[in-house]
Amino acid sequence: MSDSATGSKRKDARRNQQALLDAAAAVFVTAGVEAPVRDIAAKAGVGIGTIYRHFPTRADLVIAVYRHQVEACAEAGPALLASSPTPYAALESWADLFVDFLVTKHGLATAMRNDSTGFETLHAYFLDRLLPVCAQLLEAAAASGEIRADLDAYQLMRGIGNLCVGAETDTRYDARRLVALLVAGLRRRVG
Amino acid sequence: MSDSATGSKRKDARRNQQALLDAAAAVFVTAGVEAPVRDIAAKAGVGIGTIYRHFPTRADLVIAVYRHQVEACAEAGPALLASSPTPYAALESWADLFVDFLVTKHGLATAMRNDSTGFETLHAYFLDRLLPVCAQLLEAAAASGEIRADLDAYQLMRGIGNLCVGAETDTRYDARRLVALLVAGLRRRVG
DNA sequence: TTGCAAAGCGGAACCGTGTTCCGTATCTTT
DNA sequence: AAAGATACGGAACACGGTTCCGCTTTGCAA
Numbered sequence: 001m002s003d004s005a006t007g008s009k010r011k012d013a014r015r016n017q018q019a020l021l022d023a024a025a026a027v028f029v030t031a032g033v034e035a036p037v038r039d040i041a042a043k044a045g046v047g048i049g050t051i052y053r054h055f056p057t058r059a060d061l062v063i064a065v066y067r068h069q070v071e072a073c074a075e076a077g078p079a080l081l082a083s084s085p086t087p088y089a090a091l092e093s094w095a096d097l098f099v100d101f102l103v104t105k106h107g108l109a110t111a112m113r114n115d116s117t118g119f120e121t122l123h124a125y126f127l128d129r130l131l132p133v134c135a136q137l138l139e140a141a142a143a144s145g146e147i148r149a150d151l152d153a154y155q156l157m158r159g160i161g162n163l164c165v166g167a168e169t170d171t172r173y174d175a176r177r178l179v180a181l182l183v184a185g186l187r188r189r190v191g
Numbered sequence: 192m193s194d195s196a197t198g199s200k201r202k203d204a205r206r207n208q209q210a211l212l213d214a215a216a217a218v219f220v221t222a223g224v225e226a227p228v229r230d231i232a233a234k235a236g237v238g239i240g241t242i243y244r245h246f247p248t249r250a251d252l253v254i255a256v257y258r259h260q261v262e263a264c265a266e267a268g269p270a271l272l273a274s275s276p277t278p279y280a281a282l283e284s285w286a287d288l289f290v291d292f293l294v295t296k297h298g299l300a301t302a303m304r305n306d307s308t309g310f311e312t313l314h315a316y317f318l319d320r321l322l323p324v325c326a327q328l329l330e331a332a333a334a335s336g337e338i339r340a341d342l343d344a345y346q347l348m349r350g351i352g353n354l355c356v357g358a359e360t361d362t363r364y365d366a367r368r369l370v371a372l373l374v375a376g377l378r379r380r381v382g
Numbered sequence: 383t384t385g386c387a388a389a390g391c392g393g394a395a396c397c398g399t400g401t402t403c404c405g406t407a408t409c410t411t412t
Numbered sequence: 413a414a415a416g417a418t419a420c421g422g423a424a425c426a427c428g429g430t431t432c433c434g435c436t437t438t439g440c441a442a
Binding site: 110113114151154155158159162163164165166170172173174177178180181182183184185186187189 | 345369
């Protein structure tokens with residue numbers, strides 16, 4: 001994942017990398033994840049070349065900015081499983097958490113679906129980190145008999161991600177609710 | 192919606208418009224809905240200016256190309272309601288139909304979510320035409336007591352559309368199934 | 383048939399974005 | 413202080429959408 005690991009020899013390089021991370025975080029909030037690279041560079045007070053040296057692809061930058069939150073989301077999985085009354089309840093809560101994360105990051109979900117720019121890496125990162133967590137929740141809920149076992153974690157993750165697309169720019173659309181409905185669709189009937 | 196209504200004075204203008212529609216349809220199949228405008232113009236054997244004169248925005252072109260199929264989808268709603276055993280079954284079938292339409296049009300769903308180019312018009316067209324149909328199905332199924340009545344047609348439409356994003360480029364992802372699950376989530380429990 | 387105004391055409395040119403590349407500046411080490 | 417390594421900046425290029433305007437075609441009228 002590039003040299004995002006903050007370990008460089010030169011002081012200016014480290015300073016610039018941090019400046020870029022800060023600038024990117026700020027710009028992402030106001031202008032969305034797809035903000036022009038030039039804007040981020042400008043905000044950080046560095047040239048365009050510098051941004052590309054530190055983060056070879058846009059995805060690397062986005063990942064670096066959101067790494068902590070993705071990590072938190074991943075760690076919440078097992079935690080919820082331990083603290084919830086049933087595995088299904090844990091799955092519900094985790095889905096909520098994940099949706100919140102996607103929706104509050106202006107355009108993140110949309111960006112990840114955008115075939116255009118090299119966002120496949122981003123997609124891959126999310127999958128790598130969160131798929132196992134989702135799978136664990138899904139399996140637990142299936143094992144407890146609360147849900148059907150015929151949907152794999154990959155599809156559920158993609159489905160949740162997709163439902164979040166554009167959620168932040170449309171007040172008539174409530175992604176969290178639709179995701180809840182989707183998860184509810186997994187539930188065995190009769191209950 | 193522009194002069195898409197094939198009524199022009201000059202013969203060459205009408206010919207070119209048809210050539211553009213044919214070319215666009217062909218290119219959409221092979222290169223997706225987001226194919227470069229230049230490619231479509233080239234395929235039709237006309238200049239770039241011509242394409243913009245006939246279809247002021249990309250969306251107008253896309254709409255013109257798919258108008259028939261959208262129409263068919265709209266008309267299928269009432270028909271299914273009449274021919275299905277229950278309103279809920281009709282809703283299920285219609286969702287399937289709609290998903291098929293979106294998924295088989297290379298990138299249509301994705302394009303509609305793409306904030307970038309003027310695809311809002313496209314979005315608006317789909318909504319105008321299909322929302323009432325969806326609403327009717329939803330209301331019927333709610334009235335029959337098969338589903339909960341607390342999700343409006345707009346959100347369901349958006350949800351279905353979103354679930355179809357990227358479905359054609361990922362063999363591990365089955366949009367139809369997820370949409371079925373979402374619809375199932377509407378169902379009242381207990382059965 | 384011919385003339386001519388209206389309608390339509392083509393594509394060069396412009397804009398905004400991502401990305402590359404290399405001469406120059408800065409840092410670190412000795 | 414000098415030299416080598418490292419990083420920087422931003423001009424330049426690629427690409428796709430869109431505009432604009434001089435030129436061509438068409439159809440009507442004389």
